[in-house]
Each structure stands twice: as structure tokens, then as C-alpha cells.
Amino acid sequence: MNRIFASRLLPLMATGLVLVALFAAAGAGYENFLSARVVLNLFKDRAFLGVVAVGMTFVILSGGIDLSVGAVMAFTTVFLAKVIGTMGWSAPVAMLAAVGIGVGFGMFQGWVIHFFRIPAFLVTLAGMFLARGMAFVVSPRSVEIRSAFYDDLGERGVPLGEGLLLTVGPLVYLVVVAAGMVVAHGTRFGRNVYALGGNEASAALMGLPVGATRVGVYALCGGCAALGGVISTLALSSGDPTRGTGLELDAIAAAVIGGTVLTGGRGWVFGTFLGVLILGTIKTILDFDGSLDPAWLRIASGGLLLGFILLQKLIARQSVS
Amino acid sequence: MKVLRSTLVWPLVALVVLLVFNAVASPGFFHVEWKDGRLFGTVVDVFNQGARVPMLLALGMTLVIATGGVDLSVGSIMAVSGAVAAMQVNAGAPMVQAVGAGLGLATLLGLVNGLLIARVGLQPIIATLVMMVAGRGLAMLLTGSQMVPFANRSLTWLANGSVGGLPVPVVLVLGLAVVTGWVLRRTAAGLFIEATGDNEKASRLAGIQTGGVRLAVYGFSGFCAGLSGVLEAANISAADPARIGDTRELDAIFAVVAGGTALTGGRFSLAGSVVGALLLQTLTLTLYNQNVAPAVAPVPKAVVILAVCLLHSPRLRARFGKRTQPVAA
């Protein structure tokens, strides 16, 4: 029993190990890399991606995919800028409404996917175009958000000493990861998601609510995408219809690096959390190096990603044998 | 075969609807004239622009998707092959050698994808994501991130010339599609590809070299992307390493899925993908013709994709009294 448990968690442990090794190696190679500030930045800079990636993990676990997350995030940012800035809504109400829109949008996508039995790829691709188009309709250019609530929230957080502050964005991110883990591993909904992704036919035969689970998964992902947008406006105090292009790929990559299998049924929310940190660490290493031209930068980031995944595979395989 | 034909119906229906809309809304859409020894008109543009990128990429992508994979690296491979071909002709190489070098390197990069997936066991989306990032870097490295203009007439002819009044890319790409389809049907290759996508383990037990099949389809996808890159460079007499092919992988995947090939692998339809690519290109040109503001252009695009989706829906088809078939979500 113990052995089986250990072998199932092996990829996750390998991922964690490689992350630590990567960080240590970079720390030895670059001055000032091993510092609380750099670690904090990893959470601050990618809080929005982390939240979106948690939603994406659920969708992938259920055997689906959601390409609309970046566009939904962009829509959320301009929506907030519009209703707070020009229409004078109070910020908390606007944020709730934005997340509500994200959930509703996700539910609709899930319903279309389930009811009409259409590939998730197509439905969410349409959703991506729709949300991106609507973002441009709301505002064709970036708009700033001037609000006392934002200013106030921007300065709040948990002080970590040395003048460092764990701000609201990364705090929300950590809460979402924890909540995601509880939902995935400790609730009936979570078990249904795994069952659905493992084998839809047998999930249906076992009497699991396949439709409700699928709609729920996309609703969750839409909500996470909108929440990512809220966090993004907290960090930037602005909305931008072009924000989040390519975000879906980053989110999928984070989930897959964290050991979630694209065909569904296998993976961990915590793995995705590690995946986001790994993507961030690779980027930070390249920024610290700072002497690569754009061409070598791309080759190096591809190479680092590949090297990392190979190493992860190697460790997992070694420990099994 | 009946099934193949029936999946083809739905993208065709969508295409016809779009064409009817154009017949009403944009006069001159179907106007084709003979000019300087070649056909000239919007419909010709649909085929020509459609052949150069979405159709070519979709050809390779169809086989990749049929094995249950996906290839995100096609845009970057386009950039590499275009750059190589342009630099070769600038160095004085004849056109055939330059194109050969571009296609060779592109195929090689595709094979690297295949190796990472079939031998190392990486998930296709990750292996080709690495290639997408690193391949773009390679193209920029080769060219110093600069455009590479060239003045080689025979290379330019590949995209701007005509054969029997038809643009060369249309002849090339439709020819490639027909040959590919013929080879896959005449040999067991098509069956092996579908078997690999349907059930890899069972196929391997049945003696199919699934690793070899995967290697081959990613190599072919690289080749198609390479040809697309060469044609795009030939079209504007310059290779654009930084931006060419950017996000076009989504176009290709859309064309394939709209054409009736399921993303989960298994049965595929090359003809469907060709129609899917034409549908996409017709949509693009319709938006130009109607002068839909670029900012809101994604909205009608979304509507058309949703319409194609609904046409693919087994549930809707059942309602219209057609034969249903299982389609994986």
C-alpha cells in the first residue's frame, strides 16, 4: 500500500526535487539569486497565472481543455476598468460581478461541450475569440483604474521583514491552490472529475453526474480565469484588452510540467503549483543572466524546459527500478 | 468510407453558407477574370492564401492529431525553413537546393519532435511547445533576427507564379494532399496511423511499430510546415524569422477539427481538413471584404466556429434525423 502510494506520488516528488536543484544551481551561478526577494517575486509576478492554472488543471483532469482563459482574463480587466472607472461601481461589487461573469461564461462553455457533444477545443477556441472580441468592444486600448479601494488594497499584505510584503494577489493565489487541493482530493466533486477524466463511459455507468461535473469544471475554470484578471488589475491598476495572450499555453504547460496528463484522469493541483514556480524560475534565471539576445533567449528557455522535463522523467524512472 | 464522406458534409455546409452570404453581401466575391495569363479574383485568393498556410499546416496536423498528438511547433518551423531557403539563395544556391535545404531542416526538426514523443515519451504538447520556443530562437539566430530579403526569381515564382492559370501554391498543395491521401489509402500507413491513435497498446500488441508511426507523422508535419514557410517567404520575397507563422498552429488545428478529425485520435479525414482550411480562409477574406473593424473581428469568427461546432454535434444531427455516430468530446 505504502509502496503504491509512493510510486503514484513519484512524479510529484521528482518535480519538487528538480525545482530545488534548479534554484540551488541558479543561486550558485548568479549573485543575489538566493534571496527572499527573488522567492517572493516568483509568487508576486505569477499569481494571476497560478490561479488560472489551477482552474486549467481541473479541466485537464476531466479530460478537457480550455483555450479561453487568457481572453476571459483580458475581458475581466477591461470590464473592471470600465465599470469602476466610468460607471462608478464600487470595486468589491465589480470584482464579484466579474468573477460571476467568468463562472457564467465557463458554465455556458461546459454546457455546450456536454449537451451538444462538441470537442472542448473548438468550443473554447470560439470562447477565446468571443471573449477577446468583447474585451476590445469594452475598450480598444488599455485603461487605468483609479480607485481608493485599489490603492488601499495595493498597500495591504503580510509583512515578511526586510521591507518585503506578501500582497493580496499572491495571498489569493496561495488560498486558491489550497482550496483547489481540498476540492480535488477531498470532495465528491473532485473524485467525480478524476473519474470523468479517467473513463467517461464507466463514470456514467457508475451513476456519476457526468453532465453536472463537466459543467462544474468549466465554471470553475472560467471563475479562476476571471479571478486571475482581478488579481492582474490589483497588481497593475489597469485593464488591457491585449493582456493574457498566450496565457492558455502557459497554464497548460504549468499543469503538464506538474505531472497532469493531458488525456485526463491523472494529475495534481499541487503539481501545477510547482509547474508555475518552475516556469517562473526559468524566466528569472534568464532575466538574471540578462546577456542573451532574443534568439539565444528563446533557445535557452526551450532548452531549460526540455532539460527540466528530461531530468524529472529520469528521477521518476530511477526511483521505480 | 461512407463515414468519411458524411463527416465531410458538415464543414462543406458551413462553407456553402458562408459563400451564399458573400454572394449576397459582397458583390464581386465570385468575380473571376483572366489577367496576365492567370486567374484573378477573390475565390482564387481564398485558394491561394489558404493553400500557403492553413491547408498545408492542416495536412501534417491531420496525421499528427490522428495519432492522438498535436504539433504546436509548426509556426516556428515555418520561420526556420523560410530563413534557410532565403539565406541559401542569397548565398548563390539554385532554387531547388535552397528549398531542399529548408525542407530538409524542417523535416529534421519534425523528426526531433517525433523522437522526443515516441522514444523519450514526452507528452506531444510539451515536446512541441519546446520546439515552438526553441525553433523560433533558431530562426532568429540564423538571421540575426533580421528580415532576409532576396531577389531570386525562381524562388519568388513558387508563390507568385502560375501553372495553367492557377497559382503555383494551389497546384503544389492540392497535389500534395492528393498524393498523401492516395498513399495512405493504398498502403497500410493510414490504418497504422488510425490504429495508433485509437489504441496504442493494442496496436503495439498487433505488431504495429507505433513509435515509427509517430516519428513519421511528426516528420511529415515538419515537412508541411517547412513547405509553408518557404512559400510564405517566396510570397513576399523575404524571410521574416521573428513573426512568420505566429499562432498559425491554432488555425491548423481548427481546420483539422472542423474537418471532422477528433482531437482524441483515430479516424481522420484529409479532405475534411482541406475544406476546414478553405472555410477558415473564406471567413478571413469575408471579414476583410465587409470591413469588419479588426478589434471586433474575433466576434464573428467565434460565431462561425460555434456554428461549425453545432453542425458537428451528434445531438443536433440526431434531431435532423441523420445517422449519428459517437464523437469524443
Next chain:
Amino acid sequence: MKRQSFLRVAGLAAAVSFSACKPSGSGGGGGGGATGGKLVVGFSQIGADNPWRTAETESVKAEAAKRGIELKFSDAQGQQEAQISAIRSFIAQGVSAIILAPKVETGWDAILKEVKAAKIPVVLVDRGVTVSDPTLFATLIASDFVAEGRMAGEWLVKKSGGKAGIIQLEGTTGAAPANDRKKGFEAAIAGSPDMKVLASQTGDFKRSDGKNVMEALIKAHGAAITAVYAHNDDMAIGAIQALEAAGRQPGKDVTVVSIDGMGFAFEAIKEGKLNCTVECNPLLGPMAFDAVAKALKGEELPKQLVQEDRLFDETNAPAELPNRKY
């Protein structure tokens, strides 16, 4: 230098891959923070997506090398968030100054406050930012995109005698230069009722898309097209190719106007195919490092150092061609 640095990163990857205890990171020598009293400056660039931006990057790099300054270069690949995380890395490394080419105008308040708290001066290039506190950056070295569009529009009104059927090829949807060049141009032609924009579509700042869009619009609008206004030179070249393929004579029966003033645009003017290009000088490196040097000495700088953008047509382009460096 480049190669050596790549080896460093590759060495790092190798170190990780083989889980070696002693990473070979220090093998590259040179870099790694402010060693040997060398001045370290961070440069956050938006991306590397077109020749203009590449020219700008090269200009900043060359100037840094000339002055013996160590440059930390970061390419955000079009993402504002990546620019912000790069700036955070610059702060963590303790750079002396930061040059920032912001992707959009808004969203910089918080990060620039962090930079200010670390007492690092910021020099903006390309475009300005809207911030609550003007002391958040030292100065802005920029071209005025709206003015560029206006210059192109005014030139076209004069050239065409106030009557033209125009195709506008827009830049990447939502990008600041595309928005502003459209705004400036449309304001300039607003007073002439016979200057009509027949269609305005995006060519994504690419030569291939410029050609594709133009091909389609030639069929849709035919002889009504008498002028093309492209938001950059690349799209103008694409449009010229499409016009020629359709049997039109760009530069003669269709007036072609564009922005940027790249070398190849000057050649096109010399060949008589392009009528005019408005310069948008990417060679900001020297001005940027002058500003950095002054800011580090604590000198007050004017908030904006405007680049003088000139307009070139067949009267003055051939003489300027030999001087073009990009």
C-alpha cells in the same frame, strides 16, 4: 560574449540535469551582478517582433558596449507581466538604472514605486506611461505616434489635392502605435470630405499580412483605391507587391504612405514605388544612456525628450539613403 553567456545558461541546465553538486555557473566569467565597479543597467524590451524593434535593441546594446556598461537585457515577448517581473529581477540584482520600453501606457504605478523605493532611476523609451506621480521616472525619450500619423495624413491631403480613396493597413490590434497612428491620420484627413477611408484592416505590422489584406481589398474596391496608408514600412512593402501583382502602379496611380523610415523604405522611395515615409527613429541608445548618466549624477532632466521625426519623400529620401543605419 553572447555565445559565452549561452554556455553559462547551458552549463546551468547541464548542472541541473546531472544533479551535480557544483554547478558550473561561475565558469563564464564576467557577469553576475555589479562586479568590478562596472555600471550595470537593466533594459526591459517589449519583444523582438519586427525590424524596427530589433534596431532599437541593437542600438541600446551597442551604446552600452561602447560605454563599458554591463547591460541586463530582458525580452518580454509581448507581455506586460513579463516586463514587470523582469524589472523585479533587476531590482533584486541591484542594477544602477533601468531603461524601460513600456508595452502599454497604463499599469506601471506599483512597479515604478518599487523601483523608486530601491532608488533606481528609470528612463522610458518609445512611449510614455500614465502614473500618479511624475517623479516615478527620470525622463521619457519618445517619438510621438499621433504626430507621425498626422504628418502622414497631412502629406497625403496635400499630395492628393484633398481627394483620395484610401486603404488603411493598421498595426497589431490594440498596440499603442497602431491606435495612435490611426488617430493622428484620421484627424489630419477629417477636414477634407473627399478623403475617404474605403477600408481599414489590420496587417499586424507584418509584410505578409499587409500583402494578403491588400490582395483581398484590391478585389473588393478595385479602381476606387487611389492611396494606401500603412502603419509601418513592412506592410507598405507587402501592399506594393499586391498592387503590382494586380497590375496597378504603386507610387504612381496609387499613392503609398507609411511610417518608420527603415532603410528598405528609402530604397522603395528611390525606385518610385513608395511615396513617403515618416521617420520613427529607433536608434535611442545614445540618448537613453546620456539620460541615464545624468540621472545617476542626480541632475534634473526634462520630463520628455522628444525625438525629432522627419518626413521623407522623393525630394529628400535619395539624399538621406546613404546615411540610413537601420
